[in-house]
Amino acid sequence: MSAFTTRPEITGTFGVVSSTHWLVSQTAMGVLERGGNAFDAAVAGGFVLQVVEPHLNGPGGEVPILLWSERLQQSQSIKGQGVAPAEADAQAFRRLGFEQVPGIGMLPATVPGAFGAWMTMLREHGTWSLADVLAPAIGYARDGFPLIPRAVQAIYAVQDLFREQWTSSAEVWLPGGRVPQPGALFRLPKLAGTFERLLHEAQARSTSRTEQIDAAINIWYRGFVANEIDRYYRTEKVQDTSGERHGGLLRYDDMANWEATIEQPLTLDFGRYTLAKCGFWSQGPAFLQQIGMLRHADLGSHLPHTAGFVHRIAEAAKLAMADRLAWYGDAPGAQRAAQMALLSDDYLRARWQETGERASAELRPGAPQGFAPRLPDLQVAERTLRTADMRFGIGEPTFAALPPVSEWAEREVFVGDTCHIDVIDRDGNMVAATPSGGWLSSSPVVPALGFAINTRLQMTWMDEGLPNTVTPRVMPCTTLSPSLALRDGEPYMVFGTPGGDQQDQWSPAFFLRHAVHGMNLQEAIDAPAWHIDHFPASFWPRQTKLNQLTLESRFAPEEIAALRAAGHEVKIGDAWSESRMSACSRERDAQGRLLLRAAANPRGMQGYAVGR
Known part of the structure; x- marks a missing residue:
């Protein structure tokens, strides 16, 4: 696989920053x-x-924050929702x-x-x-x-x-x-x-x-x-x-x-690594669930640019996002025992066994500790669309292509x-x-x-009794999801990305390219990326799509064909259209000196990493 990157991985000892x-x-x-x-x-x-x-x-x-304090020798989550x-x-x-x-x-x-x-x-x-x-x-x-x-x-x-x-x-x-x-x-x-x-x-x-x-x-x-x-x-x-x-x-x-x-973050182990995420008021546990399932996926045998790598992560994401819909939130309908059971290895191993070589076309939440999942009314989006005023966009930030200097072009709206x-x-x-x-x-x-x-x-949803039902003085379950990792028990990396429902899809793939296949931070960011749509969107009008896989066009034709053959409904996006990752890491050399590294997303020509 090519080691080409758009820019160098930044290395220093004084400090590093990466942002959008x-x-x-x-x-x-x-x-x-x-x-x-x-x-x-x-x-x-x-x-x-x-x-x-x-x-x-x-x-x-709003802003969720994950941090590591050297003074306290601990990680923390700040609930800024x-x-x-x-x-x-x-x-x-x-x-x-x-x-x-x-x-x-x-x-x-x-x-x-x-x-x-x-x-x-x-x-x-x-x-x-x-x-x-x-x-x-x-x-x-x-x-x-x-x-x-x-x-x-x-x-x-x-x-x-x-x-x-x-x-x-x-x-x-x-x-x-x-x-x-x-x-x-x-x-x-x-x-x-x-x-x-x-x-x-x-x-x-x-x-x-x-x-x-x-x-x-x-x-x-x-x-x-x-x-x-x-x-x-x-x-x-x-x-x-x-x-x-x-x-x-x-x-x-x-x-x-x-x-x-x-509060203390939720954590899950993956080989040498301990991953930390915000709680079930965020999308963060979906990252942990995917990583926990993928402990059993033999990812080391599937290189990051191959259909096998993409398929396995995509199928884990489908199950994690279904669990997000059924179980995540802070409302009175939330069941804390069920939420914590979602992160147990027994549950995640069993969930991984539900996957196979074919792409799933079903929305399948699990039943942790035997609790029965309950979903909101997913037809509400279709009813909403019949009467909604969408002239000025939807719930996410809305953008339109700018016209040429000499003439107004037809508006192209995207989010x-x-x-x-x-x-x-x-x-x-x-x-x-x-x-x-x-x-x-x-x-x-x-x-x-x-x-x-x-x-x-x-x-939030308006169905009564759900973990994410709109409730006075209760946080909605947000998509915002920074990440922190320890390696061999030592604080190692902070990373994250914009992207709404894609945040905890792009972040696990980035982490696995780095942790399993040894790509440096910039290589792991620059590698061809993708996302699935297999759940109701978190933003209004919350339409549900199933089994849709959107790939950057840099994937080889034979890998795209293999994913289609496995049953994925594949869409091809632009070459540099998926993921907005930023990342910084720290580790000690043989002399005990702290070495710092950083990398940033080249997509959109806006994000940069700096350091010395």
Whole structure:
């Protein structure tokens, strides 16, 4: 197999960063260069992500974080996913005529958890001040940053919605009433002002680093930020996917009663490796389930570019994602004993025995410890589509192909993605974070704040008694899923990818190319990739597809033919269309020195790894 890579694997001893945007990688590396640790760097980078990738995340979004602390000698998960409003239950949505939580607008908002999660990590593990970590984001928002083509495509796709309905968004994203030019410097003065006001008020309350951080959290969730969100969501009504105008359910008390929490990650062993993921409030356990099944798949006999490798991982993913649908979530319908049984080797071995040489065309959740799986009504998506207003996209970020300079082309609408950042410092501290939500096309800008609120509640179901039923003050089960790995008991790697339902498909394949077949980080990222669709999508309108396998065209014709012969419904995508992985690793050489490595995704010409 060719060892060709698009770029070198970065190696150093001082620090490494990989992310989905070059400005973010360089911002985080700059923090390391100026004496900050990995936690300071990730927080500063995370806030810059909110500015420079506004089509994929924002201050009103969420972020799950996995970290390794050298000081504590332990890994931690920070739950940066906010909860449903107190008024949000199935009955509330049914009274408005919905069978599903809508994908855009004000109704699907949860408490924006990103700010609390970043601040919690900064307070507990960082060394920098609030002012220092916010300075890069404030600078880019105030003075300007290059607006990447993908962000312009997002604005172009929803410009009519902004002009006709969401006028507060038009004021931010259509300066002078026009779609901005790709690559032009773009400013977000209202957002800069929000961060500057928050910083000024926090500094006025204390001169202590930790007390200023606590003050900032309090201001965000119980001060002017919460007040402005409450005012807008209580008094305004905007158009959503129903084609009608609705107000929001998010209130001040929802903000005031929430805080980010820290927990121990879930783990699973694979040979020399121990994999750590966020809990069943996330998609993360689906990664662990696949890895557990694939312990029994003899992957060492199937090279990464072959049909045998792809088929085995695809079949494991089908079973894991079926279990996600039946068992994952935090609502009262969740059964904790069943959830933990999903990770037992007995269960995973038995699940692997359900697979064969033929592609499965059935949605098959398992029955851990004999518990009977229960699925939501999957026909609701088809009924929704008959009356839905899809002119302005669906629940995921929506993009449209930009026209030629000389003429307007037919609009081509497509969707996708979020963001990711990994950092390791010279002491060996590690961070993996996957921020998302609050993207510019999801909901209207809160006028006084300059940013939009997430629509993560669309990932819940309205069927009663499910583990992911929409429930007041309960988190939806999110697709966001950073990863952390130990090797031989030592902290080794942080990694992750954007991609919604694809995150815990691209990540296991990347890990297995590296851990089983010895590919370096960049080789494992650059290798031809794929994803399956074999479940109801997590984003509105939640249509179900079965047995669809989408491959990058770089797979050899004979391997594609073998997958078709095995029964997969194969689609061929562009050569570099699948996966957005970032990764950083650490290990000690024979003299005990810490060697750091990093690699980034070349797809989209945006992600970069840096280090020295």
